[in-house]
Amino acid sequence: xxSNPLEVRDRVTSPQSRVPSPPLLDFRNIxxxxxxxxxxxxxxxxxxxxEHAAILxxxxxxxSTLIKTITRECYPLARAExxxxxxxxxxxNVFELRxxxxxxxxxxxxxxxxxxxxxxxxLSGFFxxxxxxxxxxxxxxxxxxxREVLDLLEVPHLADRFMTEMxxxxxxxxxxxxxxxxxxxxxxxxxxxxxxxxxxxxxLRSLLRKLAQAGTGILVVTHHLPDxxxxxxxxxxxxxxxxFADGEKMDLLTTERIGELFGVPVxxxxxxxxxxxx
Numbered sequence: 613x614x615s616n617p618l619e620v621r622d623r624v625t626s627p628q629s630r631v632p633s634p635p636l637l638d639f640r641n642i643x644x645x646x647x648x649x650x651x652x653x654x655x656x657x658x659x660x661x662x663e664h665a666a667i668l669x670x671x672x673x674x675x676s677t678l679i680k681t682i683t684r685e686c687y688p689l690a691r692a693e694x695x696x697x698x699x700x701x702x703x704x705n706v707f708e709l710r711x712x713x714x715x716x717x718x719x720x721x722x723x724x725x726x727x728x729x730x731x732x733x734x735l736s737g738f739f740x741x742x743x744x745x746x747x748x749x750x751x752x753x754x755x756x757x758x759r760e761v762l763d764l765l766e767v768p769h770l771a772d773r774f775m776t777e778m779x780x781x782x783x784x785x786x787x788x789x790x791x792x793x794x795x796x797x798x799x800x801x802x803x804x805x806x807x808x809x810x811x812x813x814x815x816l817r818s819l820l821r822k823l824a825q826a827g828t829g830i831l832v833v834t835h836h837l838p839d840x841x842x843x844x845x846x847x848x849x850x851x852x853x854x855x856f857a858d859g860e861k862m863d864l865l866t867t868e869r870i871g872e873l874f875g876v877p878v879x880x881x882x883x884x885x886x887x888x889x890x
Contacts, residue, residue, distance in 0.1 A: 634700025636661040636713070636798055636829065642688040642696055644677055651677040652688075653853045661699065661797045662829045666840045666861075669850035670874050675833050678850070679802055683715055699797070707740050714791030717802040721787060730770035730778070730786045734758040737790035754793075761789045765819060781812025785819065798829030805839050817841055817886075837865065842885025849873050861887075 637659045644652040652674050659665050669675055680686040681696075684706050688694055698704060699712060720742075724733060728743040735758045739748050762768045767785045775783060784804070791799055804820070805813045817838075824830045824843035832839050840847065840861065847864045849856040851873055857864050865887045871878045878889045 633661060634697070635659060636663065636699060636831075637682060638695070638697045638700075639681075640696070641691065641694045642681070643691065643694065644674075644681055644686050644688050646677060646686065651853050652681070655853075655855060657848065657855060657858070659831060660829075662827065663798075663846065664824050664830045664841075664844045665846040665848065666832045666834065666844050667848045667850055668834060668837070668840070668873070669856075670835055673850045674853040675835070675850060676802075677853075679717065679800065679833055682713075682800060683717075684709070710737075710740050711794040712797050714788075714794070714796035714799045715802075716784070716787045716791050716799060716804065718806055719802075721783060724775045724783060724787065727774050727776055729772050729774055730762070730767070730782075730789075731755075731758055731772065733775060733786050734761060734771075734789045734793060737793040757793055758789075761792045764792070765789050779809075779812065780807045781809070781815060784808065784812070784816060788819070792823075792828075796828065798831055799823065800831045800833070801839075802833050803836070803839075804832060804834065805836055813838075837870075837880075837887045837889050840865075840887060 635658050637657060639655050639657045642652060642655040643650060667675060667678065677686055681688065682698065684704065688696055696702065698709065723742050726743065732744045733742070735750055735754060736743050738754055744750060759768065759771065762771055765785050765788060767782065767789065770778060770782055770786060775786070778786065804816060808816060820830060821841050821843055824841065830844065832844065845861055847861045848858045849864060849869065856873060857869060865880060867878060867880050870880060870889060880887060880889045
């Protein structure tokens with residue numbers, strides 16, 4: 613029997629619960645094909661709800677397919693030795709899952725180019741849509757919550773601005789606000805600094821640190837080391853569709869490991885909890 617989202621949230625967040633909290637993701641021997649090509653090979657990965665982790669790998673390593681497997685856009689091959697659960701469940705109504713796992717993806721960003729306002733995009737998070745449709749019923753509590761999230765993310769001034777008039781950084785914050793309206797257990801961020809300039813990147817890092825410190829789980833999927841904020845302690849390295857390494861950030865973000873991951877000689881430096889390579 614499938615639990616409802618409130619029951620799952622209570623199991624994960626209640627310190628009095630005697631039922632073990634289910635992991636956010638629990639993939640065991642997962643293989644995913646796209647067309648006739650195997651993209652993910654025998655992936656085993658467990659991430660706890662509330663954990664701050666990063667999945668790092670070069671372009672073409674399978675990161676996008678992994679995200680689509682999490683969001684139920686791709687499905688693994690049915691094999692006896694394979695299993696996949698999200699928050700303890702094998703099957704989900706996707707609309708219910710989105711109330712527990714906030715998704716901020718580049719695919720989503722590309723659909724937000726129409727003339728809709730920031731507040732409409734944030735409100736659409738309640739309906740799993742892009743923008744507000746005539747059949748959506750926006751109540752006063754929903755509007756209040758949307759404005760509270762805009763205040764939390766320090767962008768109330770974007771409420772009435774059209775998405776087409778926003779910078780990439782402003783648009784990214786609006787999408788994070790859209791993902792936050794349900795107070796999700798975790799945020800899944802796909803290449804979060806993609807297309808952002810230096811100022812917007814620094815603002816995004818500060819925002820993600822704020823959310824992480826407030827208790828929202830952060831799962832960053834990226835090829836860019838500086839996307840890994842100091843609060844992230846665990847790194848999963850993905851190479852050629854396989855888990856290349858999984859462990860503590862300090863152990864894996866080394867010259868040898870990252871050079872082998874990307875296939876080129878690199879140097880790595882660390883400053884204020886961030887890692888940089890050149």
